[in-house]
Amino acid sequence: MKENTAATSSIPPLPRHLAFIMDGNDRWAEQRGLSRLDGHRAGVKNIRSIIKYLHAKEIKYVTLYAFSTENWRRPEDEVNGLFHILEEIIYKESQELHKNGVRIHHIGSMEGLSPKLQESIKDAMKLTMNNTSMNLGIALNYGGRSEILDAIRKIIAKGLPPEELDEATFRKYLYAADFPDVDMVIRTGGEMRISNLLIWQTAYSEYYFTPVLWPDFDKEELEKALLAYSQRKRRFGGLQPKVACSKKEL
Numbered sequence: 061m062k063e064n065t066a067a068t069s070s071i072p073p074l075p076r077h078l079a080f081i082m083d084g085n086d087r088w089a090e091q092r093g094l095s096r097l098d099g100h101r102a103g104v105k106n107i108r109s110i111i112k113y114l115h116a117k118e119i120k121y122v123t124l125y126a127f128s129t130e131n132w133r134r135p136e137d138e139v140n141g142l143f144h145i146l147e148e149i150i151y152k153e154s155q156e157l158h159k160n161g162v163r164i165h166h167i168g169s170m171e172g173l174s175p176k177l178q179e180s181i182k183d184a185m186k187l188t189m190n191n192t193s194m195n196l197g198i199a200l201n202y203g204g205r206s207e208i209l210d211a212i213r214k215i216i217a218k219g220l221p222p223e224e225l226d227e228a229t230f231r232k233y234l235y236a237a238d239f240p241d242v243d244m245v246i247r248t249g250g251e252m253r254i255s256n257l258l259i260w261q262t263a264y265s266e267y268y269f270t271p272v273l274w275p276d277f278d279k280e281e282l283e284k285a286l287l288a289y290s291q292r293k294r295r296f297g298g299l300q301p302k303v304a305c306s307k308k309e310l
Contacts, residue, residue: 077122078114084250085102087273097138097142100142106274114194124199151184154187164185168198168201173200203256204256207259210235234261243265
């Protein structure tokens, strides 16, 4: 059967790997006279609808920046409260995600996380380990520089000869070695920086910054971001191929 090129070309390209910097929970809560933890609860609640939408779009890899290595500088009661929220949400949502074929990955270090949170993460990963419809990466206690340093330490410890080290080999030592490079990073909340997220994997990512606070970032806002991605010209350091024109067009 001959492929309908007109139909396929009309489908806008979607990212294979989409990463989110979910910023703005604190400001969202402050605007409403709520506590910072209320803002985090609202942010976590919003994840459910976003993942459901992306799953329907058949986007295979999604990474959520949940807690950075720098977030330890926040007040202790806020950090502990956030961890408690994450314990509950990972336990509850992993069951539904499992039913929908989503595989959960932890990207980062377990060191310093509460025993209950570690248990929730490990149980969720074990439950979903054979799922294939979507890979959901939770960047928790994660830092891009720490990831690269940890990879270098592992390479040195293994005694890998320098001449055997290339990009493909180095990638095997990263936290989520089986995740492809990030096609698009979406950051909510109005800030315009990547905050140490997936430094190696975002070398050629497209970036989308929006002032919308994360709890208010709904599917309509996500559609705007995906539309913007479909209009980008990704050249990866090369030149855009020239389109040959006919004599009639000259």
